[in-house]
Amino acid sequence: MGLSGWLMRWASVRPLVVTGVYGTRTRLLVEAEMARRGWAVALSPGEANLVVVCGVPGEGLAQAIRVVWEEVAGPRALVELLSDATPDVVVAALDGAVVALADEPGQRRAAAEREPPSWPMDHGMDHGGMGHGGHEHHMGSPGGVAMADRGPDRDGLKLDRLHVPLGPVLADWPSGLVVETVLQGDVIQQATVHVVGGVAGGVSFWDEPWVAALEGRPVTRGEAERRRAASHLDSIGRLLAVAGWPSAAMEARWLRDRTLAGESRADLSRDHARFARRVRRSKILAWMLRGVGTSAGPGASPEEDVLSRLRRWLDRTGDAMSALDDTTPLVGDDGPRGPVGERPSAAALAVLPRLLDGAELAAARLIVAGLDPDLDQLAQEPLHAV
Amino acid sequence: MQAFLAVLGLVALVVVGAAGVYAVSLVVAPRGTLRVGPYLSGGRPREHALSRFHVRWYAVTLVFLAFDMEMIFMYPWALVVAEVGGVALVEMFAFLGLLMVGVVYAWREGAFRWV
Amino acid sequence: MPSEVLGLAAALAALVWGAAALDARLGASPQSRLVGGGVARPWREAARLLVQQRRRTLLPDVLLTRIGVLTLLLAPVLAATVLPLGGAPVADLDVGVVWFNAMEVCVWAALWLIGWGANSVYPLIGAYRYVAQGLAYELPHMFALITVAVGAGSLRMTDIVQAQHGLWYAVRMPVAFLVYLVSALAMAFWGPMGQPLGRDLAGGVPAELSGADRLLFLAGRYAVLVVVAAAAVPLFLGGGAGPLLPAWAWTLVKTVAVLVLLVVARHRLPAVRMDRFMGFSWLVLIPLTLAQLLVVGIVVLP
Numbered sequence: 001m002g003l004s005g006w007l008m009r010w011a012s013v014r015p016l017v018v019t020g021v022y023g024t025r026t027r028l029l030v031e032a033e034m035a036r037r038g039w040a041v042a043l044s045p046g047e048a049n050l051v052v053v054c055g056v057p058g059e060g061l062a063q064a065i066r067v068v069w070e071e072v073a074g075p076r077a078l079v080e081l082l083s084d085a086t087p088d089v090v091v092a093a094l095d096g097a098v099v100a101l102a103d104e105p106g107q108r109r110a111a112a113e114r115e116p117p118s119w120p121m122d123h124g125m126d127h128g129g130m131g132h133g134g135h136e137h138h139m140g141s142p143g144g145v146a147m148a149d150r151g152p153d154r155d156g157l158k159l160d161r162l163h164v165p166l167g168p169v170l171a172d173w174p175s176g177l178v179v180e181t182v183l184q185g186d187v188i189q190q191a192t193v194h195v196v197g198g199v200a201g202g203v204s205f206w207d208e209p210w211v212a213a214l215e216g217r218p219v220t221r222g223e224a225e226r227r228r229a230a231s232h233l234d235s236i237g238r239l240l241a242v243a244g245w246p247s248a249a250m251e252a253r254w255l256r257d258r259t260l261a262g263e264s265r266a267d268l269s270r271d272h273a274r275f276a277r278r279v280r281r282s283k284i285l286a287w288m289l290r291g292v293g294t295s296a297g298p299g300a301s302p303e304e305d306v307l308s309r310l311r312r313w314l315d316r317t318g319d320a321m322s323a324l325d326d327t328t329p330l331v332g333d334d335g336p337r338g339p340v341g342e343r344p345s346a347a348a349l350a351v352l353p354r355l356l357d358g359a360e361l362a363a364a365r366l367i368v369a370g371l372d373p374d375l376d377q378l379a380q381e382p383l384h385a386v
Numbered sequence: 387m388q389a390f391l392a393v394l395g396l397v398a399l400v401v402v403g404a405a406g407v408y409a410v411s412l413v414v415a416p417r418g419t420l421r422v423g424p425y426l427s428g429g430r431p432r433e434h435a436l437s438r439f440h441v442r443w444y445a446v447t448l449v450f451l452a453f454d455m456e457m458i459f460m461y462p463w464a465l466v467v468a469e470v471g472g473v474a475l476v477e478m479f480a481f482l483g484l485l486m487v488g489v490v491y492a493w494r495e496g497a498f499r500w501v
Numbered sequence: 502m503p504s505e506v507l508g509l510a511a512a513l514a515a516l517v518w519g520a521a522a523l524d525a526r527l528g529a530s531p532q533s534r535l536v537g538g539g540v541a542r543p544w545r546e547a548a549r550l551l552v553q554q555r556r557r558t559l560l561p562d563v564l565l566t567r568i569g570v571l572t573l574l575l576a577p578v579l580a581a582t583v584l585p586l587g588g589a590p591v592a593d594l595d596v597g598v599v600w601f602n603a604m605e606v607c608v609w610a611a612l613w614l615i616g617w618g619a620n621s622v623y624p625l626i627g628a629y630r631y632v633a634q635g636l637a638y639e640l641p642h643m644f645a646l647i648t649v650a651v652g653a654g655s656l657r658m659t660d661i662v663q664a665q666h667g668l669w670y671a672v673r674m675p676v677a678f679l680v681y682l683v684s685a686l687a688m689a690f691w692g693p694m695g696q697p698l699g700r701d702l703a704g705g706v707p708a709e710l711s712g713a714d715r716l717l718f719l720a721g722r723y724a725v726l727v728v729v730a731a732a733a734v735p736l737f738l739g740g741g742a743g744p745l746l747p748a749w750a751w752t753l754v755k756t757v758a759v760l761v762l763l764v765v766a767r768h769r770l771p772a773v774r775m776d777r778f779m780g781f782s783w784l785v786l787i788p789l790t791l792a793q794l795l796v797v798g799i800v801v802l803p
């Protein structure tokens with residue numbers, strides 16, 4: 001099996017990154033290290049051969065990770081990193097994953113010893129393996145799963161409905177968020193929002209400087225603005241990725257990583273200005289984002305669409321970058337998502353179901369990315385936790 | 387005839403190549419077939435994904451069909467338009483003009499917009 | 502004849518790898534690009550997929566998936582048989598343009614079958630996205646092809662190349678050329694028109710494919726991209742015409758140029774959603790291509 005071992009050593013690594021609550025700092029380290037290594041992320045378990053878990057997941061998230069891990073075909077590797085992982089720990093863990101993926105005897109053994117997945121229970125497809133069988137043997141619920149049932153539709157039709165959860169294990173998605181949707185085609189008929197919690201008792205990575213200042217610890221304004229700029233760039237990267245502009249998303253994330261790495265104000269401001277100009281000038285992007293995410297309800301303002309939110313992030317990042325060298329003490333509690341004490345992300349989650357009702361899946365992803373709630377802000381309260 | 391043999395050869399080459407990839411994969415990959423659920427962000431499906439899809443661009447498919455039929459006539463027309471001359475051009479564009487009236491009507495009815 | 506068949510197959514394979522390598526290079530992170538990351542990625546990706554264990558979702562239609570994957574490979578190769586690579590094409594059909602058009606539409610079926618076969622919601626939605634995309638791009642695309650046929654008075658690719666000596670159709674019918682490039686992106690579900698494989702759909706149509714299936718899918722999608730780029734050369738860029746170099750070299754140079762343009766477009770432009778593009782296509786692109794057709798039609802009148 002020389003060829004097999006050689007191919008395994010030569011094979012690329014496609015990680016699926018999962019973030020638990022309070023795992024943001026680790027996620028950023030992992031993403032920066034993956035970018036340095038030139039690893040492209042996987043978007044689904046079918047595409048992945050590595051699963052990276054950042055932070056300690058709570059029970060709901062751990063269950064979702066178990067399901068996804070079962071769906072990854074071997075050769076595969078799993079890396080679990082704590083919320084306080086250092087860059088060295090991240091590098092070592094990813095190196096370890098590379099070694100594990102190249103270990104041909106180990107991978108073969110693991111594949112052979114792999115327990116049959118806990119689900120699907122019914123393996124009715126063993127005969128022939130060529131498709132058409134199966135269905136007729138289980139009237140009503142082939143394979144132990146029901147066929148889609150019909151429900152009334154917003155246009156007065158009766159159509160098949162699918163129950164599709166978005167999150168918690170989903171690329172470019174706020175960590176810990178789950179939106180349970182009822183889909184007809186790709187239209188969301190109904191959306192309910194809940195949060196799969198992590199281990200409680202931390203502070204949101206993005207809010208840290210402001211929380212520290214409120215608790216009386218000395219924080220400079222420059223430090224806080226650096227965090228603010230990185231936070232907005234993280235949100236921008238996510239939105240651009242969902243909007244289908246991967247190269248611009250990559251640029252945003254590169255700027256974010258450089259901001260967090262402490263690069264100088266002059267370099268960052270210059271490169272951000274160029275990046276912001278590129279994004280603002282894109283007529284196609286403006287055409288696609290305009291009018292998405294405006295709520296039809298009373299008091300809705302037409303300028304609050306995803307496009308205006310993106311532009312506001314770009315502006316605020318620019319403002320924050322011009323204040324990177326400010327050494328005056330930080331005053332106020334106005335974090336990247338608003339006053340940190342008021343947990344603005346809770347308000348964002350509250351409006352989410354109304355915004356998603358009747359939205360197309362593509363628009364729904366843009367709406368969520370446009371709000372980009374930080375669930376670490378609300379993990380302190382067990383209210384939503386499952 | 388020779389051309390068709392060549393095309394057939396090309397098809398055979400692609401099929402053999404694809405079969406070769408499956409064969410190599412069979413040899414070098416770990417044995418067995420992994421059975422998994424469909425990817426649902428870490429959830430289990432409550433129903434099969436295959437269902438009657440809500441095709442909201444249904445109206446567009448009908449307008450498309452009307453136009454697409456017409457395109458079949460345009461291929462032979464393209465060959466003779468230079469010979470037949472102005473009459474062919476006028477007739478075809480009168481026909482296309484009528485179809486465009488239909489398109490504008492469909493647009494006014496909102497067929498190309500859906501949310 | 503065998504030499505032409507092998508030549509075409511080798512050229513397609515080389516260009517598929519080239520396009521994948523360039524795409525990986527442009528898509529590599531800036532940090533890894535500094536150390537030469539990207540170019541080897543197609544090979545490493547192929548290695549990973551070859552050693553991956555077979556994987557099957559709950560009650561899939563494996564036969565349909567396999568038919569889809571094979572169609573995605575065969576359709577571009579068959580479409581390429583009518584393209585002159587310097588000399589005569591592998592099959593110099595007198596309805597070459599129609600053949601090319603017919604083969605390219607088979608990609609609709611291929612993608613839809615793959616999306617349906619997995620019995621998973623993201624591939625299914627991606628498949629329907631591609632059908633909607635087809636409804637938007639296909640008519641402007643066909644009008645662009647017919648404009649070329651009217652200009653040359655023939656549907657045979659070699660005649661079309663002959664008719665362009667002196668002035669390329671890219672210059673004589675610029676609107677048709679631009680519309681062709683847009684529709685090339687759309688039929689190859691590439692870059693700005695890549696939403697059937699969207700990141701918001703966890704990868705869309707191939708989301709559940711792994712191992713050899715995914716490897717062949719990726720080969721097929723790059724083959725589609727290569728062939729739509731290669732078809733632009735006889736249709737709009739004068740085929741093998743050019744000074745000094747032999748015809749096959751000019752064909753190759755022009756094909757690579759169009760291919761690079763398409764790959765770069767992926768990294769310059771954001772994605773287009775069909776709910777917004779559909780109206781634009783029917784109300785702007787179709788009238789524009791019709792106007793172009795009318796102008797060319799008047800010019801060719803005796």
